[in-house]
Amino acid sequence: MAGKNKQKILIVDDSEMNRSILADMLGEEYDIVEAEDGVQAVGILSKQASELSLVLLDIVMPKLDGFGVLSAMNQNGWIMDVPVVMVSAESGSKQVERAYELGVTDFINRPFDALVVRRRVVNTILLYAKQKRLIGMVEDQIYETEQRSSLMIDILSHIVEFRNGESGLHILHVRTLTAMLLELIAAKTDRYGLTPREISLISTASALHDVGKIAIDGAILNKPGRLTTEEFSVMKTHTTVGAEMLQAAVPGWMTDEEYEIMKSHTTAGADMLARLPVQHGEDLVKTAYEICRWHHERWDGRGYPDGLRGDEIPIAAQVVSLADVYDALTSPRVYKPAIPHEEALRMILDGQCGQFNPMLLECMTENAEKIRTALEGDAAEEIQQRNLRSISEEALRGEGGAVSERTLRLLDYERMKYHFFAAMSEEIQFEYTVAPSMVTLSAYGSKTLGLEEIFMDPLHSEKLISLLGRETLEKIVNSQHDTTPDDSDSTMEVLVRLDGESRWFRVITRSVWSRDLPPKYMGLLGKAIDIHEEKMKLRELEKKASCDPLTGLLNRASAREQIENRMLVHPDGLFALLEIDIDDFKRVNDEMGHIFGDQVLQDLAKRMKHSVRNSDICCRAGGEEFFIFLEYNTDIERTMERIFNSLCFEHEGRKVTVSVGVALGSEVGRKFDDLYNAADMALYAAKHAGKNRFCFYDESMSDTVS
Amino acid sequence: MTLRDCYAALGGDYDEVIARLRSERLVQKFVLKFMDDGSFEALVRAVGEKNQEEAFRAAHTIKGMCQNLSFTTLGRSADELTEALRNGWSDEAPALLEKVSADYARVAGAIGELKASL
Numbered sequence: 065m066a067g068k069n070k071q072k073i074l075i076v077d078d079s080e081m082n083r084s085i086l087a088d089m090l091g092e093e094y095d096i097v098e099a100e101d102g103v104q105a106v107g108i109l110s111k112q113a114s115e116l117s118l119v120l121l122d123i124v125m126p127k128l129d130g131f132g133v134l135s136a137m138n139q140n141g142w143i144m145d146v147p148v149v150m151v152s153a154e155s156g157s158k159q160v161e162r163a164y165e166l167g168v169t170d171f172i173n174r175p176f177d178a179l180v181v182r183r184r185v186v187n188t189i190l191l192y193a194k195q196k197r198l199i200g201m202v203e204d205q206i207y208e209t210e211q212r213s214s215l216m217i218d219i220l221s222h223i224v225e226f227r228n229g230e231s232g233l234h235i236l237h238v239r240t241l242t243a244m245l246l247e248l249i250a251a252k253t254d255r256y257g258l259t260p261r262e263i264s265l266i267s268t269a270s271a272l273h274d275v276g277k278i279a280i281d282g283a284i285l286n287k288p289g290r291l292t293t294e295e296f297s298v299m300k301t302h303t304t305v306g307a308e309m310l311q312a313a314v315p316g317w318m319t320d321e322e323y324e325i326m327k328s329h330t331t332a333g334a335d336m337l338a339r340l341p342v343q344h345g346e347d348l349v350k351t352a353y354e355i356c357r358w359h360h361e362r363w364d365g366r367g368y369p370d371g372l373r374g375d376e377i378p379i380a381a382q383v384v385s386l387a388d389v390y391d392a393l394t395s396p397r398v399y400k401p402a403i404p405h406e407e408a409l410r411m412i413l414d415g416q417c418g419q420f421n422p423m424l425l426e427c428m429t430e431n432a433e434k435i436r437t438a439l440e441g442d443a444a445e446e447i448q449q450r451n452l453r454s455i456s457e458e459a460l461r462g463e464g465g466a467v468s469e470r471t472l473r474l475l476d477y478e479r480m481k482y483h484f485f486a487a488m489s490e491e492i493q494f495e496y497t498v499a500p501s502m503v504t505l506s507a508y509g510s511k512t513l514g515l516e517e518i519f520m521d522p523l524h525s526e527k528l529i530s531l532l533g534r535e536t537l538e539k540i541v542n543s544q545h546d547t548t549p550d551d552s553d554s555t556m557e558v559l560v561r562l563d564g565e566s567r568w569f570r571v572i573t574r575s576v577w578s579r580d581l582p583p584k585y586m587g588l589l590g591k592a593i594d595i596h597e598e599k600m601k602l603r604e605l606e607k608k609a610s611c612d613p614l615t616g617l618l619n620r621a622s623a624r625e626q627i628e629n630r631m632l633v634h635p636d637g638l639f640a641l642l643e644i645d646i647d648d649f650k651r652v653n654d655e656m657g658h659i660f661g662d663q664v665l666q667d668l669a670k671r672m673k674h675s676v677r678n679s680d681i682c683c684r685a686g687g688e689e690f691f692i693f694l695e696y697n698t699d700i701e702r703t704m705e706r707i708f709n710s711l712c713f714e715h716e717g718r719k720v721t722v723s724v725g726v727a728l729g730s731e732v733g734r735k736f737d738d739l740y741n742a743a744d745m746a747l748y749a750a751k752h753a754g755k756n757r758f759c760f761y762d763e764s765m766s767d768t769v770s
Numbered sequence: 771m772t773l774r775d776c777y778a779a780l781g782g783d784y785d786e787v788i789a790r791l792r793s794e795r796l797v798q799k800f801v802l803k804f805m806d807d808g809s810f811e812a813l814v815r816a817v818g819e820k821n822q823e824e825a826f827r828a829a830h831t832i833k834g835m836c837q838n839l840s841f842t843t844l845g846r847s848a849d850e851l852t853e854a855l856r857n858g859w860s861d862e863a864p865a866l867l868e869k870v871s872a873d874y875a876r877v878a879g880a881i882g883e884l885k886a887s888l
Binding site: 088 | 837
């Protein structure tokens with residue numbers, strides 16, 4: 065049923081009946097795609113906008129209404145490509161105006177009339193197709209002109225550089241005049257079949273009319289005063305020399321034999337040229353050849369080099385010769401001053417510069433004033449040139465309403481490339497736009513996260529909130545706050561709850577800004593990479609590095625760091641640092657062996673852990689020396705009693721006792737080194753008093769030691 | 771019962787719909803389909819819950835379908851309800867819904883009879 069050549073129409077309406085009425089009215093001639101709300105519509109558009117010939121769009125719909133769809137179409141540029149006809153019971157002028165502003169082509173009001181619907185659909189599709197073709201044609205022409213111009217300017221700038229200074233302006237004038245005369249004669253007669261394209265071609269090629277002068281001796285070229293007969297015959301060769309140069313520019317373009325035929329009869333030559341396989345750009349060279357060779361021929365056959373007459377002389381050469389003569393007369397030359405416009409015109413009409421095509425002369429006299437003013441501002445041509453360039457650049461950039469075919473093809477290609485790479489990489493890629501507030505996920509992302517590929521309003525999406533938690537979600541959506549249009553990337557690590565398990569992801573985003581001044585925040589591009597394994601490994605390593613391998617307690621350095629951090633975070637907490645030393649541990653080692661000694665250390669570590677809260681910090685500082693850093697509420701004496709008792713034990717029948725020095729933050733302050741020194745002094749006091757006991761630090765100890 | 775009779779019974783404009791859709795077969799197909807649409811149930815529920823947004827959308831959808839099928843009477847009452855709800859909740863909505871319900875019942879009855887006679 066769905067024939068390949070059928071045009072595809074997307075019908076967006078929340079009422080199934082309305083969709084099917086429209087589908088039935090359009091009948092079998094079209095391929096119909098349906099969407100029952102705006103989100104579905106955007107989804108379909110994002111996948112196949114370039115295949116759609118038309119969208120029929122309702123306004124009032126759940127999830128995302130017709131205006132939302134239009135905004136998305138504008139944002140993605142689809143509106144340039146796909147015409148939209150609104151189908152709605154809404155007829156308020158405000159709504160209609162807004163829809164037109166958003167680029168809608170037409171309205172079909174309910175109730176639907178089968179004939180009206182069909183006719184509107186056909187018309188809209190035709191109109192768009194035609195418009196697209198026209199844009200393509202204009203653009204190709206502009207593009208070609210530009211290509212040609214830049215080529216010409218390259219060649220000519222060299223000539224101007226190497227030869228006399230007059231040519232630069234002369235070339236511009238001849239070109240302007242040629243274009244003008246061609247337009248005038250095309251309006252007068254279709255005898256020469258001049259299309260706008262051809263006019264542009266000839267006026268561009270006209271810039272090359274004197275290219276053969278490169279080969280002429282400068283002494284002759286710039287001689288002030290009359291040329292001798294001999295000199296003049298050298299001068300004349302600039303026509304054939306220029307033609308030969310062009311002939312050589314495209315190798316194999318014309319054989320000598322063909323050239324002879326062409327010389328003997330212009331129309332026969334033209335026929336033959338038409339039969340030759342034409343390379344790109346050859347018609348330009350061909351035109352330039354005609355101009356170079358024959359721009360000194362005259363209507364009555366008394367010109368040079370070939371003595372062609374009448375319309376044997378190609379129109380391109382006829383027009384350029386007239387333009388050349390007029391500008392030569394009205395410009396100052398080394399051998400003569402500038403002649404005023406009226407006098408120059410009279411000289412030409414009187415035949416003082418040879419005979420010209422009477423129809424061209426007619427054009428010239430009828431538009432004498434126009435010609436004079438056109439050449440007055442020599443900037444005119446430049447301006448035209450600039451305009452041309454800016455129009456085409458605009459078209460190519462897709463600004464000012466017209467997205468070019470070329471741009472669309474590029475976009476299609478980029479889209480394909482993106483989808484391919486997105487599918488190949490196991491990454492969650494996403495795109496967020498502010499208006500409409502919408503998220504687009506890569507296929508892999510959608511599968512991994514169990515979310516739709518496109519969904520609206522992410523900040524209120526229950527599913528997304530349960531995946532990320534509200535806080536993280538807001539952090540990602542608002543990540544642009546840390547960026548600017550110049551520095552638009554941001555990276556963060558977030559926890560994602562997937563299938564009941566929390567996993568770490570790294571989320572990298574780039575904020576997208578409008579070209580306005582000041583730039584407006586438009587949305588985000590981003591990807592999320594699962595770094596869970598990597599992160600866990602890192603944590604494991606960190607933990608290993610911070611722990612004593614024998615007992616699993618923290619080592620001294622990391623304990624110190626944690627203790628300092630704890631005191632910083634809780635400036636009002638009551639803290640105690642306990643320094644614990646196993647009594648006569650050397651003897652235990654000596655008598656029972658190192659393995660036994662290690663077991664004692666492990667046993668003690670376990671008891672330490674059990675005797676304090678999880679949040680307290682236990683550490684093996686080295687050898688048989690341990691720390692406990694704890695937070696207490698009121699009665700530290702009783703707490704110490706309890707801890708101390710649990711640290712005295714028997715290991716495999718051998719009694720183990722410890723001595724403990726206690727320093728209180730409330731007495732010695734909150735510096736680790738001060739706490740440590742005080743605990744150390746208290747420990748010394750405990751040992752000194754006979755071991756197997758604990759001592760609190762008091763100020764008298766500092767005196768005894770120091 | 772003919773399709774024309776059905777239109778007379780439900781308060782619709784048979785001539786107009788035929789002029790627009792141009793096929794009795796199509797009109798009949800859509801008339802029979804009318805009862806499959808869940809908008810009326812959604813409308814009753816939404817008005818009951820005072821959910822303006824939902825109610826507006828459902829009334830709007832019914833109005834649109836009626837316009838397309840030339841169900842003049844029901845279309846008119848659905849239009850009144852739609853307009854009442856356009857800019858926020860209206861306390862007139864329950865009363866207007868009663869009118870819509872009565873017209874909807876009339877349409878449902880006529881379509882039921884048409885179905886039975888096919």
